Amino acid sequence: MKLQTVLLLTTAIIGYALAAKFPASFSRCKQEDGNCLLEAITATFRNFHQGVPEIGLVPLDPLRIDTMDIVQGDGPINIVLNFKKVDLTGFQHAQIKKVSGFTSKPTKMDLNLLVPVASLVGGYRINGKVLILPIQGEGASNMTMVNCDISLKWTGKLVEKNGKQFYQVDKFKVHFDTSRFYMDFSNLFNGDKALGDNMNVFLNDNWQDILKELKPAISAAFTKIFQAVVSNVFNKVPYNELYVA
Numbered sequence: 507m508k509l510q511t512v513l514l515l516t517t518a519i520i521g522y523a524l525a526a527k528f529p530a531s532f533s534r535c536k537q538e539d540g541n542c543l544l545e546a547i548t549a550t551f552r553n554f555h556q557g558v559p560e561i562g563l564v565p566l567d568p569l570r571i572d573t574m575d576i577v578q579g580d581g582p583i584n585i586v587l588n589f590k591k592v593d594l595t596g597f598q599h600a601q602i603k604k605v606s607g608f609t610s611k612p613t614k615m616d617l618n619l620l621v622p623v624a625s626l627v628g629g630y631r632i633n634g635k636v637l638i639l640p641i642q643g644e645g646a647s648n649m650t651m652v653n654c655d656i657s658l659k660w661t662g663k664l665v666e667k668n669g670k671q672f673y674q675v676d677k678f679k680v681h682f683d684t685s686r687f688y689m690d691f692s693n694l695f696n697g698d699k700a701l702g703d704n705m706n707v708f709l710n711d712n713w714q715d716i717l718k719e720l721k722p723a724i725s726a727a728f729t730k731i732f733q734a735v736v737s738n739v740f741n742k743v744p745y746n747e748l749y750v751a
């Protein structure tokens with residue numbers, strides 16, 4: 507099976523001119539203090555989901571994605587799915603389940619989070635074939651995942667910039683699982699309501715097969731997004747300043 511994913515993330519990367527300065531209520535931890543990190547990162551999603559430009563944290567909920575393309579070649583699902591101006595929501599309720607690698611000599615880092623309901627809502631255009639049926643349309647879409655278990659893993663190393671040590675992300679990987687995947691595409695088949703309604707029912711009846719086929723492409727899209735989010739903080743804040751002494 508050939509699988510190709512193309513994603514352009516043009517989310518504005520902000521805050522270069524500002525000094526790294528944490529908000530007063532931002533909780534930081536000692537290096538390797540696992541329990542503190544679980545709580546502090548969960549609190550960051552909860553309380554700072556609108557972003558903190560001073561530390562390079564972009565808005566996480568909603569997380570605006572200007573364009574995202576899922577291109578799935580041969581196999582049971584053969585589609586080009588373009589998203590435009592979509593918002594990923596739900597991350598303010600993320601629960602951090604596991605964190606590792608936040609040490610004094612960081613190399614490999616892991617973050618495992620559970621998002622109760624994650625939705626990707628916005629414009630779409632789709633063309634292709636799903637299982638045996640042709641699909642075509644353009645309009646508003648909503649893809650929602652319940653109990654979204656997301657694992658972020660990355661490698662990197664400390665590098666010196668302007669006399670300070672920064673963590674530079676190298677390889678980044680995202681895996682996810684979900685207990686339910688809902689799809690809703692409005693205006694399929696040029697607005698033919700009967701055809702469109704039937705297709706949405708068909709997609710949701712077959713969500714497990716569809717998710718299985720699309721998972722690598724969705725994971726690759728998430729990888730680009732979360733790599734940008736995580737790297738932006740590490741590029742902005744010297745590594746030691748992420749912690750309290």
Ligand SMILES: *[C@@H]1O[C@H](CO)[C@@H](O)[C@H](O)[C@H]1NC(C)=O
Binds near residue numbers: 625649688690
């Ligand atoms: C998206 O779909 C989910 C699941 O059907 C629903 O709960 C949610 O309200 C929808 N969101 C929007 C913005 O329509």
